[in-house]
Amino acid sequence: MITSLISHPGSTEPVAEKASGPSAGAGQIVVDLIASAVNPFDLAVASGAARGPVGLTGPVGLGWDVTGVVREIGAGVTRFAVGDTVAAIHPDLAAPSRAHAEQVLLEESWAAHLPDGLDPVAGASIPLNALTAAQALAMLGPADGRDLLVTGAAGAVGGYAVALASAAGWRVVAFARAADEEFVRSAGAEELVTELVPGSVDAVLDAAALREAAMTAVRDDGAFVGVLPIAPTPPVRGITSEDVFVQPDPVALADLLARSASGELAVRISGSRPLAEGATAYRQVASGGQRGRLLLVP
Numbered sequence: 001m002i003t004s005l006i007s008h009p010g011s012t013e014p015v016a017e018k019a020s021g022p023s024a025g026a027g028q029i030v031v032d033l034i035a036s037a038v039n040p041f042d043l044a045v046a047s048g049a050a051r052g053p054v055g056l057t058g059p060v061g062l063g064w065d066v067t068g069v070v071r072e073i074g075a076g077v078t079r080f081a082v083g084d085t086v087a088a089i090h091p092d093l094a095a096p097s098r099a100h101a102e103q104v105l106l107e108e109s110w111a112a113h114l115p116d117g118l119d120p121v122a123g124a125s126i127p128l129n130a131l132t133a134a135q136a137l138a139m140l141g142p143a144d145g146r147d148l149l150v151t152g153a154a155g156a157v158g159g160y161a162v163a164l165a166s167a168a169g170w171r172v173v174a175f176a177r178a179a180d181e182e183f184v185r186s187a188g189a190e191e192l193v194t195e196l197v198p199g200s201v202d203a204v205l206d207a208a209a210l211r212e213a214a215m216t217a218v219r220d221d222g223a224f225v226g227v228l229p230i231a232p233t234p235p236v237r238g239i240t241s242e243d244v245f246v247q248p249d250p251v252a253l254a255d256l257l258a259r260s261a262s263g264e265l266a267v268r269i270s271g272s273r274p275l276a277e278g279a280t281a282y283r284q285v286a287s288g289g290q291r292g293r294l295l296l297v298p
Helices: 040-047 127-139 156-167 178-187 250-261 275-286
Strands: 002-007 015-019 028-038 065-073 085-089 103-107 111-113 147-151 171-175 191-193 201-206 218-226 240-243 269-274 293-297
Touching: 002 275, 015 275, 028 085, 028 275, 040 275, 065 103, 065 127, 085 103, 085 127, 085 250, 111 250, 127 156, 127 201, 127 218, 127 250, 147 156, 156 171, 156 178, 156 201, 171 178, 178 191, 269 275, 275 293
Parallel strands: 147 171, 147 201, 171 191, 201 218, 218 240, 269 293
Antiparallel strands: 002 015, 028 065, 028 103, 028 293, 065 085, 085 111
16 A cells, blocks of 8 residues: 545645555556655645646546656566666646655656766656746747746746756846845846836746736737646737646656756755655645745655
8 A cells, every 4th residue: 555645626635545556557667756846736736726727526646746766667668677766747637646655657758767966855856847947948949049037037947947048048037036136147047137027028938927917028029938828828919928738758857857967957945744744745835935846755
C-alpha cells in the first residue's frame, strides 16, 4: 500500500489516502518518490476552483512535479532502467493518483534523467515551472531585438522566464517587487518595474496571471502569452493573445535540468514537508510569501 494525496468533490483540502501501488504497463515506468513540488494549480484543484473548468468530477490525484528512482519499467521502455533517478511532470489531471504519492506511475515520454550535480530533492521544483516558461517563451517566437515584460518575475514560472528569455536574446523587463531586484537582475533582467506602463513593451509573458492589466503594457500589434488556458485573455489593439498549457517534452526537460545543474538556471525551494502532511503543506503554500516551491517528501 502507498500513500497518495487525493482531491475529492466538495472538499477544499487534499486527503492522504492509502491505495495499492501502481504497476507499469507498456511504455510506462513506476518511480519511488524522492520529492514532489506543490504548485498553485494543485491548490486550485484541491480547493475545487479548477475542477469545473478542466472537467474533473470524481476523486483525482494531485501533483505535477516529481523526482524519483525507477522501481519498475513496462514493456517497450528503452530510455530508463530500474535504479535510474528521473524528473518528470504528470499531466494527466484525471488520474486517480499522480505525483503527490509514494509511488508514481509515469509515461516514459513524461520523464528525463536527472543529471549529475543536481540535487534530487530540489530538482522536483523544476519540471512544471521551467517547461511552462520555456513553452510560453517559444509561443512568442524569436526575440528579434524585441523587449519582453515578465510579470511575476520573481516567482517560479516568472524566474525561469526571465532567465530563458535573456539567454534567448530578449531585452527583459521584470515586473516584481523592489525587494526582488537582486534576484531578477541576476536572472537576466535589464530593468525592474514595480508599476505597469501602458504600451511600453513589444511583448508580455504574464506569469503572474494579471491578464487584462498586463496586456495594457503591450504596444499595439504586439504579443501576449498568459498562463491561464482555462481563462484566456481576449486580444485587443491587434495584439496576439495565447495561453500556454504545459505539455510533456522529455528533450526540453533534459535541457532545462542540465542548465539547472550547471547553475545557469536558479533552483529555488522554500522548504519541505512529509507527504502525509499534505494538507498542512497546501495551507502553507496558500498563505503566500514563499520564494521557491515547497516540496513534499516521503
